[in-house]
Structure formats: C-alpha cells, structure tokens
Amino acid sequence: MSDAIISFQGVGKRFGQVKAVDNASFDIQRGEFFSLLGPSGCGKTTLLRMVAGFEIPDSGEILIDGEPMSATPPNKRPVNMVFQNYAIFPHLDVRGNIAFGMRKSGLSRAELDKRIDEVLELIKLPGYGSRGAAELSGGQRQRVALARALIKQPKVLLLDEPLGALDKKLREQMQIELRQLQQQIGITFLFVTHDQEEALTLSDQIAVMSEGNVMEIASPGDLYESPNSRFVADFIGSMNFFEAEISGAQGDKVEITARGIGKTLVRRQEGLDATGQKVWVAIRPEKFQPFFTDPGTSENTLAGTLGPSAYLGDRSHFYVHIEGRDEPVLVALQNLTRAMNDMRRPNQPIWLQWTDEAVCTLPRS
Amino acid sequence: MSKRRPWWRPSGFMIYAVIYLTFIYLPVLFLPLFSFNNSKYIAFPLKGFTLKWYEQMINSPDMLEALMNSVKVGITVAILSTMLGLLAAKAVTRYRLPGRGPVMGFIMVPLVIPGIILAISLLILITQVDIPLSLWTVGFSHMLLCTPFAMLVLISRMEGFDKSLEEAGLDLGESAWMTFWRVTFPIVLPGIVASLLLTFTISFDEFVLAFFLTSTDPTLPIYIWSSLRFPTKIPAVLALGATIFILSFVVVSFSEWFRRRGVKLESSSGI
Amino acid sequence: MTQASLNPDRSNRSSLGLSIRKRFLSSEPLRGYSLLSPTLLTMLFGLAMPLLVLFGLSFWLQDYVDFIKTFSLQNYSDFFAKPIYSAILMKSIRISAMVTLVTVLLAYPMAYFIAFRIKSNKLVWLILITVPFWTSYLLRVFAWKLMLGYNGVVNSGLKSLGLISEPLEFLLYNPTAVAITLAHAWAAFAILPIYVSLEKIDRSLLEASRDLGENAFMSFIRVTLPLSMPGVIAASLLVFIPTVGDYVTPSLVGGPSGIMIGNIIQSMFGKAFNWPLGAAISVISMLTVTAMVCLFLWGTHRLRRAVA
Numbered sequence: 001m002s003d004a005i006i007s008f009q010g011v012g013k014r015f016g017q018v019k020a021v022d023n024a025s026f027d028i029q030r031g032e033f034f035s036l037l038g039p040s041g042c043g044k045t046t047l048l049r050m051v052a053g054f055e056i057p058d059s060g061e062i063l064i065d066g067e068p069m070s071a072t073p074p075n076k077r078p079v080n081m082v083f084q085n086y087a088i089f090p091h092l093d094v095r096g097n098i099a100f101g102m103r104k105s106g107l108s109r110a111e112l113d114k115r116i117d118e119v120l121e122l123i124k125l126p127g128y129g130s131r132g133a134a135e136l137s138g139g140q141r142q143r144v145a146l147a148r149a150l151i152k153q154p155k156v157l158l159l160d161e162p163l164g165a166l167d168k169k170l171r172e173q174m175q176i177e178l179r180q181l182q183q184q185i186g187i188t189f190l191f192v193t194h195d196q197e198e199a200l201t202l203s204d205q206i207a208v209m210s211e212g213n214v215m216e217i218a219s220p221g222d223l224y225e226s227p228n229s230r231f232v233a234d235f236i237g238s239m240n241f242f243e244a245e246i247s248g249a250q251g252d253k254v255e256i257t258a259r260g261i262g263k264t265l266v267r268r269q270e271g272l273d274a275t276g277q278k279v280w281v282a283i284r285p286e287k288f289q290p291f292f293t294d295p296g297t298s299e300n301t302l303a304g305t306l307g308p309s310a311y312l313g314d315r316s317h318f319y320v321h322i323e324g325r326d327e328p329v330l331v332a333l334q335n336l337t338r339a340m341n342d343m344r345r346p347n348q349p350i351w352l353q354w355t356d357e358a359v360c361t362l363p364r365s
Numbered sequence: 366m367s368k369r370r371p372w373w374r375p376s377g378f379m380i381y382a383v384i385y386l387t388f389i390y391l392p393v394l395f396l397p398l399f400s401f402n403n404s405k406y407i408a409f410p411l412k413g414f415t416l417k418w419y420e421q422m423i424n425s426p427d428m429l430e431a432l433m434n435s436v437k438v439g440i441t442v443a444i445l446s447t448m449l450g451l452l453a454a455k456a457v458t459r460y461r462l463p464g465r466g467p468v469m470g471f472i473m474v475p476l477v478i479p480g481i482i483l484a485i486s487l488l489i490l491i492t493q494v495d496i497p498l499s500l501w502t503v504g505f506s507h508m509l510l511c512t513p514f515a516m517l518v519l520i521s522r523m524e525g526f527d528k529s530l531e532e533a534g535l536d537l538g539e540s541a542w543m544t545f546w547r548v549t550f551p552i553v554l555p556g557i558v559a560s561l562l563l564t565f566t567i568s569f570d571e572f573v574l575a576f577f578l579t580s581t582d583p584t585l586p587i588y589i590w591s592s593l594r595f596p597t598k599i600p601a602v603l604a605l606g607a608t609i610f611i612l613s614f615v616v617v618s619f620s621e622w623f624r625r626r627g628v629k630l631e632s633s634s635g636i
Numbered sequence: 637m638t639q640a641s642l643n644p645d646r647s648n649r650s651s652l653g654l655s656i657r658k659r660f661l662s663s664e665p666l667r668g669y670s671l672l673s674p675t676l677l678t679m680l681f682g683l684a685m686p687l688l689v690l691f692g693l694s695f696w697l698q699d700y701v702d703f704i705k706t707f708s709l710q711n712y713s714d715f716f717a718k719p720i721y722s723a724i725l726m727k728s729i730r731i732s733a734m735v736t737l738v739t740v741l742l743a744y745p746m747a748y749f750i751a752f753r754i755k756s757n758k759l760v761w762l763i764l765i766t767v768p769f770w771t772s773y774l775l776r777v778f779a780w781k782l783m784l785g786y787n788g789v790v791n792s793g794l795k796s797l798g799l800i801s802e803p804l805e806f807l808l809y810n811p812t813a814v815a816i817t818l819a820h821a822w823a824a825f826a827i828l829p830i831y832v833s834l835e836k837i838d839r840s841l842l843e844a845s846r847d848l849g850e851n852a853f854m855s856f857i858r859v860t861l862p863l864s865m866p867g868v869i870a871a872s873l874l875v876f877i878p879t880v881g882d883y884v885t886p887s888l889v890g891g892p893s894g895i896m897i898g899n900i901i902q903s904m905f906g907k908a909f910n911w912p913l914g915a916a917i918s919v920i921s922m923l924t925v926t927a928m929v930c931l932f933l934w935g936t937h938r939l940r941r942a943v944a
Contacts (some may be wrong), residue, residue: 054532071655076546079599087533091551098545101537152537378749385746386764389823391849392779393768399782410796453675460668468672470680477873478866479881479925481898482918487688489693489915509682572884577905584801586891593888606775613770617763 005030005156005188006051010060013046020046022212023060028156028205030192033182033201035191037236038209044192047209048158051190052081065155080149081158085165086141094120095129098148122181132210139170146181156188163198175201196236200224203248209231224284230362233282237244242281243364250271256281256361260325261302278364285317285332287358291351292320300359304329306350311335320350397607402599418604428605431588433548435569438500438584442507449508450515450560455549457516459521459531473513481572483509488577498580506574511564518563522556533540568612694916703912711916721900725921727894729928731811732879735818739875740868743826746904748860750827753836762831766789769824774884780817781889789809809891817885822878826871833867834860862940869936873929880925895920 004027011024019044019346049055051062053074062080080101089097090356091116098116107115120126123143124362128136136144141331142162144249149157163171163178179202182189193199199206200220207217208231228243244258253265254273258281272279293303303324318334319328331352405415422428453472457465463582475483487506488498496502530552534544550557579587589605592598615623657784694711698703715721722878750761768776782788784807791803807813835858860942867941890896903912 052532052536054535064391073541073578075540076534081533081536083529083533085527087527087531089530089533089548102537104538147535148537228489259517378745378752378753381745382749389765389768389820392783393771393776395779395782396775410792436844449675449678453672456668456672456675460671461664462668462672466908468676472675474679474683476878479898480919481881481901482690482882482922483686484638485681485901485911485914485918486690487682488905489911490686490689493689500944508677514678516675566770570770572772572774585773586772589772593774593778597778602775602867606771606914610771612739617767617770 003030004028004063005065006190006350007066008060009049009063010232010317011057012059013043013050013057015333019212020052021057025213026207026214026217028188029361030188031186033179033189033191033202034202034207035193035203036209037193037196037206037235039194040250041211043212044194044209044211047190048081048190051156052079053077054157061226062106062202064198068359071098078153078155079158080152081141081160082145082162084162085158087142087146087161088144090133093129093131093142093186094131096142097133099286100148101152101334115151119151122150122185123147124177134284137163138165139174142166142174150185150187154187156190156223157182159189161176161183161189161193162181163193164195167264171198180200195363198287199237200297226360227282228364230280230282230364233280233360235360238330238332240283240285240287242360244279244281244282246275246277246279247274248275253356254361260322260329262298264301265299266361267356272361272363280360280364282360282362283354283358286315287354288329288331289354290318290331291332291353292348292349295353301351301353301356302329303349303351306346306348308346323352385493388395389415396603397610398601400607402600405597405600418600419608422604423599424609425601427583428585428601431583431585433546434500434582435585438504438507438575439569440506442511442568443561445504446508446511446515446564447519447557449512450519450564451553451557453512453516458520460527472516475510477511480510481570481577481578484574484577487574488534490577491553498578500579500582500584501586502578503575506578507568507571510574511567515560516566517565518560519553519556522553522559523636526552558620559636669705686887691919693912694919696910696912710769711913712920713918714913715920717743721917723874724895724900725897725924727811728880728898728921729924731815731896733928735815735822735879736872736876738815739819739826740830740871743823743871744868747827747830747834751831761943762828765827766824768908773821775823777817777885777888778785780820781808782815784813784816784889808889811894813888813889814894814896817878818879818882818890821885822875825874829863829870829874830867833864833870837863858912859910865936865940869933872932877925877934886936 006028008024008026009319011021013021024043024047026176036042036047046055049056050065051069053069053072056070065248087319089100089286092100095116099112102112105112106192116129117126120128123146125140125143125147128144130245133141149275150288163174174283175198178189191199192201200223202221205217205219208215208223210231216225216228225234226237227236233239234241240318242258242260243305244261246254247257247263248255249268252268255263255265256279257263266281276363290332294303302322304320307321307328309319310317315332318331318333320331321328329352398411400418401414401416402411403415430480454584456462457469462468484506487502487509491498491502526549530548531544534548535541539547568585571584572590575584575587576590583591585605589602592602638899653858686776694707697706697708697710704916744763750758750765754761771779783790786792788808790807791800794800795803841859841863842855845859846852848860880896881898881901882903883896886894886896886899890899900915901917904910908914
C-alpha cells in the first residue's frame with residue numbers, strides 16, 4: 001500500500017475560458033521531495049495553490065493524508081507555503097515573522113522563544129531575531145520565509161519558485177541547503193519551478209506539466225535518460241531529434257530509417273516496434289563520441305561536417321551538419337584538455353557514434 | 366540632467382511657480398490679515414492690531430454650536446466612509462470581479478455630480494419618504510460624497526501592498542478576520558489615517574449638501590454663509606477662518622509626520 | 637484509495653453545508669462582491685434611487701405646496717418656452733468651459749514644474765499647493781469678494797498707493813469675477829491629477845526621444861504631452877462638471893449678470909418653490925453636461941489619434 005500524503009484525483013481548474021489544470025490524477029509519497037516542473041502557464045502554480053487552499057478545484061478532489069480538502073479553508077489545512085516573493089511581513093521583525101503562525105499553538109513564551117531559536121539555527125541565521133524585515137537581503141528573507149513555515153511542522157511544505165529571485169551562485173548554494181534540510185527534517189516538500197536543472201538537482205520525483213496537463217512523472221534520472229514523450233525529452237536538457245520510421249525488427253533490436261542517419265539499429269522498446277510506425281529517435285548531445293576518421297561501421301554512427309562551436313567554460317557545444325537534415329546536430333563535450341582545439345576547425349568531416357543505451361525512441365504523431 | 370542653478374538665477378519655471386503660488390495664497394492670506402485688523406471694514410489702510418474679533422468669535426454660542434455640529438458630523442462621516450472605502454478597496458484590489466469597471470465608475474459618481482444636483486435629489490427622496498431633515502441626513506449625504514475619496518486613497522495604498530502577505534497570514538493559520546487585523550490593518554494604517562483626515566476635511570468644509578439637508582442645526586459652513594450677510598459679523602468670521610486654517614495646517618503636518626514614520630516595527634514576536 | 641470509506645459520517649451528514657461552503661469559497665466573484673456589498677448598497681440607495689426620484693419628479697407639477705402626481709411634460713416645455721433658461725444654461729456652460737480652460741492651462745506648468753524640475757521634497761511642494769484649500773470654500777470665495785469689491789482690498793490698496801482716484805467698478809459682480817474666483821478655487825483639483833500622470837511617465841522615454849533627434853520642446857510635444865493626457869482629461873472633468881452646477885460663487889461675486897444655472901435650480905427649491913420644474917432643469921442640465929463631456933472625450937480621442 002502506498003503511503004500517499006497528497007492525492008490528486010481528477011483535479012481540474014479553469015479561469016474563464018482557459019483550462020489551467022486538466023484532470024490531474026497522481027499521488028505524492030510521504031517524505032518525498034516532489035517537484036512540479038514546466039514552462040510558465042503550464043498550471044504548476046495553480047496546482048500548488050489548490051493544495052494550499054487559495055484556489056478551489058472546479059472538478060475532482062485533493063486529499064491530504066487521506067482527508068478531502070475542498071471545503072477546508074487555507075488556514076485550517078496541515079500544509080504551509082513559502083511564497084515566490086517570500087511575503088515577509090514588513091511591520092514585524094524576524095522573530096515576529098517566524099512566530100506569526102504560532103499564536104494558537106498553546107506554547108508558553110519561553111517554549112516559543114526556544115523553538116524560534118532552534119529554527120533560526122536550522123536556517124543558519126542564528127541571532128537574527130531582532131532584525132527588521134527591511135534589513136534582510138533576498139536570501140535571508142527566503143530563509144525566514146522557510147523558517148516561518150517550518151516552525152508549524154506542516155505535513156507538506158509548499159514552495160512556489162522560491163529560488164527564482166536569487167543570483168546563480170546563491171541559488172545553487174540554496175539548492176543544496178534546501179535538499180539537505182528536507183532530508184534532515186523528513187517533511188514532504190512540494191516544489192514548483194520552471195528551471196529544469198533545479199528540479200533535477202533537488203527532486204526525488206518530478207512531474208512535468210504543459211498547458212494544464214501532467215505529461216510525465218518520474219525520477220530525475222528516468223526523466224532525463226528515458227523520457228516518454230517528445231515534449232518531456234525536449235523540455236529537459238537539450239535533445240537531438242531525428243524523424244524516423246520503423247522499417248523492421250531483428251530480435252531485441254528494431255531497424256529504423258531516420259532522416260540524416262539513414263538506416264540504423266536501435267534497442268527495441270515496448271509499443272514502438274511495429275513496422276511503418278512513426279517515431280522520433282532522440283539522442284542527448286553528450287552521448288556522442290566524435291571520430292575524425294571513418295570508423296567503418298554504420299551501426300549507431302552518423303557522418304557529417306563540423307560547423308561552428310560555442311565555448312562554455314566547462315564544456316563546449318559543437319554543431320555538426322549532416323545530409324538530409326537542415327538543423328545541425330548538437331554535440332556537447334567536456335573540455336578535458338585545451339587540445340580539443342582539433343574540434344574547432346570547421347568544415348572538416350566528422351563521424352559521431354553512440355551506444356545503444358543512449359538512444360530514446362519516442363512516439364511521433 | 367542639468368546642473369543646479371544658483372538660487373539667485375531662477376529658471377522660468379521657478380518664476381512661474383512663485384507667481385502661481387502667490388496667486389493662490391494671496392486671497393487666502395488676507396483672511397488672517399484682516400482678522401487682526403482693528404476695523405469693521407475690510408479695506409486698506411490697516412487700522413491697528415487687535416484680538417477682539419477672536420474674542421467675539423469664542424464668545425459666540427451660535428458659532429460654537431455650529432462648530433460642534435460640524436465636528437460631530439465630520440468624525441462620524443470620516444469613520445463610516447473610511448470603513449466603506451476600506452471594504453470596497455479590499456474587494457476591488459484582491460478579488461477578480463466581473464463588471465468591476467462599471468461598478469467602480471458607479472461608486473465614483475458623487476465626484477462628478479454637481480453638488481446641487483445631488484443635494485436636491487436627496488432632498489426630494491428624503492422628504493418623499495417622510496424622513497425629517499437633520500444632521501443625520503447631512504451626515505448620510507456627506508458619507509455618499511466622501512466614500513469615493515476614501516476608496517481612492519485606500520485603493521492606492523492597497524495596490525502597493527503585496528497580496529501574498531495576506532495569503533501568508535491565512536496559510537499560517539489565521540482566520541480571515543485575524544489576518545486583516547494582524548497583517549492588512551497595520552500595513553494599511555497610514556492610508557486609513559489619510560482617508561480619515563481627508564474625509565473629515567471634506568465633510569467639515571462641505572456647504573451645499575448641508576445647506577439643503579439640514580433643518581435647524583447648522584453646520585459651520587452654514588453658519589458662515591448666514592454670517593456673510595451681516596457686515597458686522599464678518600471680521601469674526603474671518604477670525605474663524607484663520608483659526609480653522611491654522612488648525613488644519615497643524616493637523617496635516619502631524620499626519621504627514623505620522624505617515625513618514627512608515628510602518629512601525631513591532632518588537633519581538635508580534636503576537 | 638476510496639475517500640468515502642475513510643470518513644463516511646462526515647461525507648454524508650453535512651454534505652449540503654459543505655457543498656454550499658465549497659461553492660462560496662470557490663467563487664471568487666461571489667466573495668468579492670459580498671465584501672463590496674455594504675458600500676455598493678449604500679451608494680445604490682443614496683445615489684441611484686435619489687437620481688431616479690429626481691428624474692421621476694421632473695414629470696410632475698407643483699401646485700403651491702403639493703405635487704400633482706400625474707405624468708406631464710409641461711416642465712420640459714416650460715424650460716424651452718422661456719428663452720432665459722436655455723440662455724443661462726448655455727452661459728453657465730460657456731463660463732465653466734472657460735474656467736476649465738484657464739484653470740487647466742495655468743495648472744499644467746505648475747504640475748510639470750513639480751514633476752520634472754523638483755528633485756527632492758516633491759511632497760512639500762504638493763502640500764504647499766494644497767494648504768490654501770484648507771480654508772473654508774465659502775471664505776475663499778468671500779476673500780475674492782473682499783479683494784475685488786468697490787471698497788475692497790484691491791481698490792483701497794490702489795487708492796492708498798495713489799494709483800487711482802476712483803475705485804474700479806468692473807472688478808466685481810460679473811462673469812469675469814466668477815471665472816477668476818472659480819479658477820482659484822479649483823486650482824489644486826486641477827494640479828493633482830495632472831501631476832500624477834506626469835509623474836508616472838517613464839523618464840527613459842524622453843531620453844529615447846532626445847536620442848532619436850528631437851529637441852527638448854518637441855520631446856515635450858510628442859512624448860510628454862500625449863502621455864499626460866489622461867491627467868489633463870481627469871483634471872478638466874473634475875473642474876468642469878462641478879463648476880456648471882455651482883451657485884455659491886455666482887451668488888457671492890456674480891451679481892445679476894453672473895447668474896448661472898445653479899442659482900436657478902437653487903431658487904426653484906427656495907424662493908420660487910417649484911420643485912418639479914427644478915428637477916426638470918436639473919435633468920436637462922445633467923444631460924447637457926454629459927453631452928458636453930462626451931463631445932470633449934471624443935474630441936481628445938480624435939486628437940490623440942491624429943497626433944500619434
């Protein structure tokens with residue numbers, strides 16, 4: 001029996017003519033770091049706000065720890081939210097902000113102060129109690145918002161793109177701290193973001209959303225390495241797509257004919273093995289191995305001409321022009337040595353090879 | 366931008382501004398000037414300093430009664446119209462309301478109706494339903510006039526105030542009422558104070574509605590209006606005007622000082 | 637996972653209450669309007685009803701102290717039968733239009749000055765502008781009467797300076813006096829909306845205009861002025877509409893030649909005691925003013941399109 005702490009059952013919500021969330025049905029397990037990932041307007045924030053109680057679903061039901069929530073107002077739900085712009089009360093100091101939701105907790109003044117001090121330690125701002133809200137930096141406000149929610153020990157912590165306003169270095173640091181914090185206290189985190197790298201770093205499970213629909217739910221590794229749709233494959237990281245058709249089957253492999261690659265054999269996948277079926281062949285840029293002389297085989301190989309390159313510090317991107325395809329193929333390689341300069345002479349012929357595991361076949365409509 | 370001009374070489378704009386301000390202030394400054402003038406007639410040349418008009422003003426029971434009436438009406442109107450304005454401002458800024466444009470336009474109508482038309486419409490309605498005219502009817506009419514002003518002040522204050530602060534209050538466990546009390550109210554307080562002052566001032570100074578809708582209890586403007594017919598009463602009325610002017614100045618300076626202090630910081634654990 | 641099995645009692649017992657509550661919570665317009673309702677109802681009762689009653693009364697007739705409660709268009713025909721009413725209405729509109737024009741024209745540079753030329757302490761200037769308006773409106777109007785009168789401040793001052801021997805008579809008790817007084821009275825009402833819309837203008841737009849080759853004056857004409865139009869329109873309406881109905885100023889400084897439609901209406905509810913006729917005149921005046929305003933708005937709209 002699964003230990004679902006949040007259960008979405010056929011949840012839908014529309015604003016006027018627009019369907020913001022369309023029939024979302026899935027569970028979130030207790031103790032998970034679960035992310036809702038998608039571009040703006042995909043419905044992830046709406047879904048989060050429905051869990052918090054700031055929007056009510058038009059259809060379906062949300063259960064928190066088994067209890068249906070649609071008639072429960074936000075202040076009575078066992079969840080707490082960290083808002084996108086932190087919503088720190090400007091008229092209270094740090095202590096006042098953190099203690100805000102504890103008015104009805106029944107704790108004595110001394111106990112409450114002790115708890116506040118503990119939580120200040122947890123968010124790494126000890127002694128900041130009497131600072132005014134206006135004196136805090138962005139990162140500090142974010143931690144106070146976190147503390148304010150955590151001190152109430154909610155069953156689920158909801159986070160609405162909390163790291164969006166921070167600069168890159170701070171964001172990366174906070175990502176690590178957030179993950180450690182979640183593992184330390186064991187509360188379920190429901191995290192909304194449009195930044196796929198962030199989602200991959202932090203999450204146990206990711207739900208990718210687009211235009212109100214949940215496209216796929218999987219672990220970061222599964223999502224990256226074996227996405228089940230073109231949308232998800234394209235959204236997460238970079239991907240090279242090749243139009244292809246299945247032209248035969250040979251044991252545990254299928255033969256595909258792809259534009260630009262020609263005929264090649266790929267690993268057989270359930271549901272994508274009928275001759276004549278239209279598919280996408282998808283290969284990540286970092287999965288290619290380059291050769292400057294003809295390797296002599298056509299299996300898992302394509303031939304092309306080297307084009308422009310982009311230097312990104314830790315890695316470089318190269319574009320390879322191939323026959324039968326307008327778009328160049330993107331190849332990403334670690335800059336292990338500066339002798340990679342070999343790769344920077346355009347117009348020379350190049351062969352790219354990949355392994356069986358590196359290929360995804362995706363349905364094409 | 367341009368470098369700062371030395372003060373003895375003012376720009377054309379500055380000259381214009383000074384002339385304009387003079388135009389605005391001059392008639393107004395004659396009021397206190399002649400309230401200290403030892404002459405029944407308001408004309409040059411000045412005939413010496415005196416405080417007797419102020420004494421006459423203070424010793425006039427009619428004037429004091431009218432003053433009290435205006436204060437009573439003003440305070441009531443200020444509180445009621447600020448309350449109505451606050452509810453309306455919250456509804457308009459925090460909720461998606463279909464038809465919000467026409468509704469707001471409707472509430473703002475008293476701002477653009479000539480006072481006399483509003484006055485007579487109310488007069489007709491009130492007499493037709495046999496409600497007696499009194500300070501209450503005056504107060505009600507002032508409330509109609511002041512609520513749009515209160516709403517404008519409070520909307521501007523609430524728009525600059527993040528909606529998610531209230532959501533955070535709810536999220537952390539407070540009911541809607543407690544969230545208002547602990548989050549919205551302290552932050553909006555300067556706007557509330559501004560609205561109270563504005564509506565009080567409007568009501569205190571309002572003449573046309575009061576004139577049509579009162580019976581035997583005059584408000585201060587009505588008292589002033591009737592006094593203007595009698596030349597002997599005029600200097601005392603000027604004294605009254607000057608006094609009100611100084612008092613308003615003090616009150617608004619105070620409110621401005623209060624507003625500048627911004628949102629006060631509560632000390633630890635704002636429970 | 638069956639939700640009904642978890643709490644069967646709760647889901648059956650108060651499910652009607654729950655669904656009503658859910659309906660209420662989920663409908664944002666419903667919650668918003670219920671919050672708005674006290675204000676809305678008050679205004680409905682205090683505004684819509686009286687105006688309807690006014691409209692209705694205009695179709696009755698006055699019989700000494702009673703109303704003849706039968707429908708009649710006589711008030712309206714009376715209005716148009718006597719040319720003096722229409723003449724005064726038109727004169728009121730002309731005076732108001734002139735007052736509006738003068739007030740807004742004089743106010744604009746002042747608002748511009750504070751918005752663009754003052755760097756710090758803008759608020760001080762704004763307060764400085766509004767301070768005179770905390771004296772009673774009546775007294776301000778009266779102050780002008782004092783200033784412009786036969787034995788008034790201007791005359792006695794000029795006389796004692798020896799500049800004139802006889803007091804100037806043309807200063808008071810005419811439409812010009814009314815116009816000057818009203819322009820003074822409404823100055824703050826005109827400055828503030830114009831200031832607000834000027835203040836909102838993104839300064840980088842002006843920089844862009846300069847960058848693209850326009851000098852300061854043309855930048856003003858092509859960028860600042862059009863963008864400040866909403867404020868100018870608001871100021872114009874705030875001055876024009878109340879001015880049309882003003883009767884206090886004409887009665888204090890207007891004299892017989894400065895009578896405006898407000899005085900007529902007031903007398904209908906005062907000495908002349910013909911309420912229905914007064915109502916009819918009010919309705920006609922309001923319709924005329926509304927028509928003028930629509931004309932004005934249409935005109936500025938066309939102007940904006942032409943300049944853009």
